[in-house]
Amino acid sequence: MAPSETTTRPADPDRISETPRRDMRLDEPLRRRLSRLKRFAAEFIRPHALDLLIAVLAMTVFAASVVALPWLFKTLVNDILVRRDADALHGVVAVVLVLFTARAGAGYLQQFMLSRVSNKVTTALQNRIADHLLGLDLAFFQKNSVGQIIARATDDVNVLNSTTTNIVVTLGRDVVTFIGLVAYVLWASPQWFALALAGAPLIAVPVVLANRKLRALTRRGQSLGGEILQAFEEGLHGIRGVKAENLERFERKRLSEVIIGRRRVAMKVARTRAVMSPIVDMVTAVALVGVLTVGGSQVISGESDAGELMAFVTSLMLLYEPLRRLLQVNAQLQICGVSIARIYEILDRRARIVDAPDARPLADPAGDIRFENVTFAYQDDGAPVLDGFDVTIPSGASVAFVGPSGSGKTTILNLVARLYEPSQGRVVIGGQDIAGVTLESLRESIALVSQDVLLFDASVRANIAYGRPDATDEQVAAAARAAAAEDFILGLDGGYGFRVGPRGSRLSGGQRQRVAIARALLRDAPILMLDEATSALDGAIEARVQANILAMRKGRTTLIIAHRLATVVAADLICVVERGRVAEQGDHLGLLARGGAYAESHRLQRG
Numbered sequence: 001m002a003p004s005e006t007t008t009r010p011a012d013p014d015r016i017s018e019t020p021r022r023d024m025r026l027d028e029p030l031r032r033r034l035s036r037l038k039r040f041a042a043e044f045i046r047p048h049a050l051d052l053l054i055a056v057l058a059m060t061v062f063a064a065s066v067v068a069l070p071w072l073f074k075t076l077v078n079d080i081l082v083r084r085d086a087d088a089l090h091g092v093v094a095v096v097l098v099l100f101t102a103r104a105g106a107g108y109l110q111q112f113m114l115s116r117v118s119n120k121v122t123t124a125l126q127n128r129i130a131d132h133l134l135g136l137d138l139a140f141f142q143k144n145s146v147g148q149i150i151a152r153a154t155d156d157v158n159v160l161n162s163t164t165t166n167i168v169v170t171l172g173r174d175v176v177t178f179i180g181l182v183a184y185v186l187w188a189s190p191q192w193f194a195l196a197l198a199g200a201p202l203i204a205v206p207v208v209l210a211n212r213k214l215r216a217l218t219r220r221g222q223s224l225g226g227e228i229l230q231a232f233e234e235g236l237h238g239i240r241g242v243k244a245e246n247l248e249r250f251e252r253k254r255l256s257e258v259i260i261g262r263r264r265v266a267m268k269v270a271r272t273r274a275v276m277s278p279i280v281d282m283v284t285a286v287a288l289v290g291v292l293t294v295g296g297s298q299v300i301s302g303e304s305d306a307g308e309l310m311a312f313v314t315s316l317m318l319l320y321e322p323l324r325r326l327l328q329v330n331a332q333l334q335i336c337g338v339s340i341a342r343i344y345e346i347l348d349r350r351a352r353i354v355d356a357p358d359a360r361p362l363a364d365p366a367g368d369i370r371f372e373n374v375t376f377a378y379q380d381d382g383a384p385v386l387d388g389f390d391v392t393i394p395s396g397a398s399v400a401f402v403g404p405s406g407s408g409k410t411t412i413l414n415l416v417a418r419l420y421e422p423s424q425g426r427v428v429i430g431g432q433d434i435a436g437v438t439l440e441s442l443r444e445s446i447a448l449v450s451q452d453v454l455l456f457d458a459s460v461r462a463n464i465a466y467g468r469p470d471a472t473d474e475q476v477a478a479a480a481r482a483a484a485a486e487d488f489i490l491g492l493d494g495g496y497g498f499r500v501g502p503r504g505s506r507l508s509g510g511q512r513q514r515v516a517i518a519r520a521l522l523r524d525a526p527i528l529m530l531d532e533a534t535s536a537l538d539g540a541i542e543a544r545v546q547a548n549i550l551a552m553r554k555g556r557t558t559l560i561i562a563h564r565l566a567t568v569v570a571a572d573l574i575c576v577v578e579r580g581r582v583a584e585q586g587d588h589l590g591l592l593a594r595g596g597a598y599a600e601s602h603r604l605q606r607g
């Protein structure tokens, strides 16, 4: 089965489906849903077949203990209560002891084995999702909400965890119990059995309708789960602005709309599922009334014995629970199917930027970086962001890209790291087209400090050494000094051990930037890319950082994006980017002498 056949295909190949309409696809053929279930079972359940087999055997023992109860009641009534047989009493007591001991052991084993399997499946799924997500293109993350992605890795995995456990219990234990009890009642009295079946057709129509409705509702509910995560993520991420501008009221409204939306759907799901119990109740009642009326008369007239009727009625009552669960197994499968589809929608997504079949490691990462007539657009059919962009960055040079906001500067760095690929032209490093270079060797050669600094809630030291866990304290300190960060770090409570808070929230913007620069310098990569990396620093500290970076560069090519032109005066080459093209290039003095856009911006900024 081709992976693509098992997923719902949204219109934009980079987007996962989140809109309710697209989520409520009732027209998906059963064959495709089944094949997706089979695929999930083969990939994630089959590896635990032995554990499952033990669980199913334990369930069979458990089920057998239930099926033995009608026989026990028959003996109790006929041999002990009616015939007063002492031997039968001892027999029954012994059987009860054995039965309940076996049942206790089987119950334990079943629960333990199922928990083991479900925990292993959860771990495998989440690891696989994590691995897969990390391999996807940047474009995927720029087009999909984090909440929707997290919901699939958490909510959907949890749903699968609980539904598959229920399904296995039902298929293992309830099916055996059901078959055993039905076989017993059929054998005990076909006539009473036929009477008991009288109400069965009542079940069919509502069950089919309810299942159909459940699938649509479940998709909607699970999609709303992602929207809630997303709403929280966005609201809490921007909490500073929310508080400072007294926007809590609006946030509360925004959050409660999705929360209440989900509750509505959850209640519809609950109502639809709850419909099953009264239906089974009614069917059982009809069966009992029929059997008691006819069977009771037969006992009174002496045609049947009391123990027989007692055992039969007990069987009918014992059938209630397994029947109720069996009727819900389809609903559980629907829910499970929705989560599986949502998870495979992520797992089947293929990264477009991958190693070419004949990819080779980057041979000369410190070589020239050349953009050869590069054209690039973020959308396949969108306007180009870079349009015939041509520039050569000499090996070991420091090059600054300046120009108006939105002119394409960050995009240039994105293309060097091959986070996106040119639609035309090539990016060449040391004579090698990076399209034919292994991603690992390319990105290993790059240190990037971007506008959004990536800090974790860990110590300053751990943040600087992220990606270089073997770095010594001295190396970390040297990087911090070069980033003009050591002074403030030593002033923190705990120094390098200071915990920076989520996303570095306990540091100032400029401090965060310096920690990020220190991390990039510690990587000691041949290509250093600074995207507005010193924008939050004051002029004096920025100048220190710049001077250190330039002094340390020996053989390292440095690409700098900056709006403050003072930051770039010392660069070997300054490249003015306008509407995706190089408008002018040269060194600071050369560009000033030229009297073009750079000279004008410089005059304005100084003025």
Ligand SMILES: Nc1ncnc2c1ncn2[C@@H]1O[C@H](COP(=O)(O)OP(=O)(O)OP(=O)(O)O)[C@@H](O)[C@H]1O
Pocket: 142, 378, 379, 385, 404, 405, 406, 407, 408, 409, 410, 411, 412
């Ligand atoms: N992920 C994206 N998807 C679609 N369009 C994008 C994406 N990133 C950037 N763009 C668009 O590409 C253009 C160039 O963006 P880029 O970030 O390269 O500009 P920039 O020169 O670095 O701007 P700034 O100086 O404001 O940071 C902008 O018009 C922007 O809207």
